Amino acid sequence: MNFSWTSEQVKLRMHARTVAANAVEQYGRHNDSWINGFSKGFAKEMAAHGWIGMTWPTEYGGGGRPDIDRLIVGEELIAAGAPVAAMWFADRQMGPTLINYGTADQQAEFLPGILSGDTTWCIGMSEPDSGSDLASLATSAVRVGDDFIINGQKIWTSFGESADYCYLICRTDVSGPPHRGISEVIVPMDTPGIEVRPITDMTTNRHFCEVWFSDVRVSAANLVGVEGSAFKQTMAQLEHERGGIDRLVSNRALYELAREHVDRTDPVIRQEMAKIETGYTLGRILVTREVLRQAPRGFSAATKCFCTEHEQAVASFVARALGAEAMLWNGVGRGLAYDPAYTIMGGTSDIMRNILGERVLGLPREPKEQEI
Numbered sequence: 001m002n003f004s005w006t007s008e009q010v011k012l013r014m015h016a017r018t019v020a021a022n023a024v025e026q027y028g029r030h031n032d033s034w035i036n037g038f039s040k041g042f043a044k045e046m047a048a049h050g051w052i053g054m055t056w057p058t059e060y061g062g063g064g065r066p067d068i069d070r071l072i073v074g075e076e077l078i079a080a081g082a083p084v085a086a087m088w089f090a091d092r093q094m095g096p097t098l099i100n101y102g103t104a105d106q107q108a109e110f111l112p113g114i115l116s117g118d119t120t121w122c123i124g125m126s127e128p129d130s131g132s133d134l135a136s137l138a139t140s141a142v143r144v145g146d147d148f149i150i151n152g153q154k155i156w157t158s159f160g161e162s163a164d165y166c167y168l169i170c171r172t173d174v175s176g177p178p179h180r181g182i183s184e185v186i187v188p189m190d191t192p193g194i195e196v197r198p199i200t201d202m203t204t205n206r207h208f209c210e211v212w213f214s215d216v217r218v219s220a221a222n223l224v225g226v227e228g229s230a231f232k233q234t235m236a237q238l239e240h241e242r243g244g245i246d247r248l249v250s251n252r253a254l255y256e257l258a259r260e261h262v263d264r265t266d267p268v269i270r271q272e273m274a275k276i277e278t279g280y281t282l283g284r285i286l287v288t289r290e291v292l293r294q295a296p297r298g299f300s301a302a303t304k305c306f307c308t309e310h311e312q313a314v315a316s317f318v319a320r321a322l323g324a325e326a327m328l329w330n331g332v333g334r335g336l337a338y339d340p341a342y343t344i345m346g347g348t349s350d351i352m353r354n355i356l357g358e359r360v361l362g363l364p365r366e367p368k369e370q371e372i
């Protein structure tokens with residue numbers, strides 16, 4: 001087995017590193033840049049490099065490149081803090097989902113805008129009473145002629161305010177068990193009846209939003225996949241979302257900056273840095289295994305748990321190692337305030353451990369009340 005990178009991969013990494021450095025100079029450095037670094041300008045630049053849809057099949061306008069190339073580019077850009085957020089969800093999730101489940105018309109209508117970096121997508125999944133238990137979601141889409149009429153509320157919708165489209169997970173049938181009757185519908189965000197209110201988080205960022213749908217009329221042609229059977233589709237998307245390099249490198253730039261400032265002769269600092277470096281190396285192996293599709297089914301839950309807990313360890317280390325300076329210094333306080341988010345978004349660590357226990361290890365499941 002050969003563990004070294006090919007010369008093309010090394011070249012790609014160097015190119016991505018240069019692009020990332022220029023982007024940081026132009027747009028500033030963002031921690032968690034795949035969710036907090038929003039720039040339409042940089043999305044267009046990514047498109048020009050062929051770095052949106054780089055792994056999608058060529059017949060859909062993608063680059064047809066191996067998944068490992070996307071990992072290389074993503075690692076370099078996010079580790080440096082380059083603002084990839086305007087295209088990240090669409091590149092990571094919406095494009096591949098439309099390629100797998102969308103109709104030819106949907107692919108023709110929506111993929112070009114994603115590939116050119118022109119359109120931003122948000123994901124309307126979580127609701128005020130439905131987060132971890134997604135099957136309980138209540139936002140309804142009722143078929144009326146050739147349209148759906150949508151009513152309900154979503155919350156924590158990242159980029160709800162700036163997105164062109166919402167990839168909405170909604171209920172189209174209430175008659176069966178909760179996980180049946182769920183569908184996925186593309187909703188243009190300029191459709192009448194949508195109200196968006198940004199939520200300010202602890203770091204003062206306003207990327208996520210509450211989104212209300214009041215009698216929002218959308219063509220039934222925007223249904224993705226089979227009506228009422230989207231639960232598996234959604235779970236497959238989440239599986240794909242959880243094991244990526246974005247879960248590991250969000251705080252890397254902060255760590256690199258801090259490394260230059262901390263007292264590296266202090267044995268406690270040295271010990272903590274060794275732990276972080278080891279954690280990064282292990283996380284990278286886990287992510288690489290996911291990307292190469294060598295991990296067992298469901299294992300991305302373990303990868304996400306490990307990587308996001310590593311991100312928290314980095315934020316905590318940087319703040320402790322810099323002491324009082326952390327309150328004033330470039331992004332450290334922000335990093336610390338933001339760190340609970342890592343183990344919540346994309347599914348909490350508790351839920352990841354449930355998935356591991358029940359679905360990967362096959363441990364006995366605690367019966368729900370109605371099953372006793």
Ligand SMILES: Cc1cc2nc3c(=O)[nH]c(=O)nc-3n(C[C@H](O)[C@H](O)[C@H](O)COP(=O)(O)OP(=O)(O)OC[C@H]3O[C@@H](n4cnc5c(N)ncnc54)[C@H](O)[C@@H]3O)c2cc1C
Nearest residue numbers: 123124125126131132156157158341344345346347348350
């Ligand atoms: C930065 C950020 C961005 C986000 N972006 C989006 C987005 O773009 N779109 C979107 O739809 N959502 C988004 N979310 C929402 C996120 O997916 C949910 O917050 C997450 O799934 C948890 O749901 P909840 O907040 O309702 O918590 P709950 O599900 O109410 O959980 C509360 C607590 O109970 C625990 N818990 C719940 N059920 C169980 C169980 N069965 N076993 C053990 N413990 C359990 C949880 O671990 C958690 O600690 C985002 C969240 C964050 C923080």
